[in-house]
Amino acid sequence: MAVKVLVPTALQKFTQNQATIECGGANIKELLESLESNCPGIKARLCDEQGNPRRFLNLYVNSEDIRFLDGVETSLNDGDEVSIVPAVAGG
């Protein structure tokens, strides 16, 4: 199963400067683990010490904020697009 992940500029040093990468995982939690095994070091940037996504990080599945879905338990299907967006923009 493959999910397309959109990576912000600030994290592209972990992805060999790629703006998108393919990953696996049945939900967001698993995707974060899969991202870490593909791009070592990236999870520590995305998550706090407790393993939760950081305060200023937004995660979207097919354009929907996971906070309007099931949070890190939000399930993923083949072909889904996950976007990682730092919240500090706009206004």
Next chain:
Amino acid sequence: MTQATIKTSFTTANFTSLVCKECGAEYEPKATHVCEFCFGPLEVSYDYEAIKRKVSRETIAAGPNSIWRYREFLPVATDNYIDVGTGMTPLLKSNRLARRLGLKNLYIKNDAVNMPTLSFKDRVVSVALSRARELGFTTVSCASTGNLANSTAAIAAYAGLDCCVFIPSDLEAGKVLGTLIYDPTLMAVRGNYDQVNRLCCEVANTQGWGFVNINLRPYYSEGSKTLAYEVAEQLGWQLPDHIVAPCASGSLYTKIHKGFQELIKVGLVDDKHVRFSGAQAEGCSPIAAAFLEGRDFITPVKPNTIAKSIAIGNPADGVYALEIAKKTQGNIELVNDAEIIEGMKLLAETEGIFTETAGGTTIAVLKKLVEAGKIDPEETTVVYITGNGLKTQEAVQGYIGEPYTIDANLDSFHRALERSQVLNRLEWKQVLV
């Protein structure tokens, strides 16, 4: 009125770096807005000792009649900034509105007449595009609820920069037309502002454009500080006791606070405790909800309000606005759409200012706070009106009067006048009851 000019001389910058507001990590002052380590927002850091040496009340008074009189406090490295006469809008001492509300020292900062596009956004865009040019961008862009689109397109046109702006597709007609006239590429996105903003963050990753409120956001947001400087200068170099401002992303509100603090830091005004109150529309009130529930985090919402210019469901600076409201013993309050329309009408009927829905929200919140005893009648209170009502005419259609269509003779005039006086009397009776 300041003439539009592009200056060419060079001076040293007073800003040194970008610093993460959360973890303190330091970055070179380039086009970047987010900390690589913790994703906290980056903020411009200044050498206040250098600023203190350069500025005085006199040097500021001798500067341009625009935001650029405060240039030493703004993140530009050269004097090649874009001055289209933005800023130095009126600070009106309110008489009739103040009396209606029972306040003795109410002032209105009127950015409904800011130049060139009639909202406070001209301040932030003037700064962002000046910095964009210094950083070598030839295309500028933004995610906008309307006012920012107008401003970015207009000032980019003046500066000769290519421009592509993104808006939600359901914006008011006046805001769409008021962008298209400057001939940018306009993307009307099927979705709300937060979706537009997310898309723009993704576009910013790949396009190499200067997005004023994304990768240029640290510079852009500093422009709002001029709303603090001007009020202090217009009050005779004093700070007010209380301010009321709209909250969308929370950026304007937090930067007014930063502006006052900077003036204290460099000795231009005496230290004073200023209370900060914020205004949100009920249909999009994530910051007010957190404040009223005593939370220290923001839960995003899906906007549904006529106050489209402040309809941001996932506010980037929400947590900082919350902190300031608590720290200063202010309030963040919400009002519904009907109260917003009443707020717009109240300001127009008492002060002759036609503001948009965001201003209606701010006036309605001011009224609510006064009625709840949360603003002392003696306090010097400044209310910030940030946009112009001509852009959101739909909002008040059906809620205001209609013209009397008459024939070109005295008889027709007298009959209409009598009818209007009867209607006025009926309205007056309704108010008394």
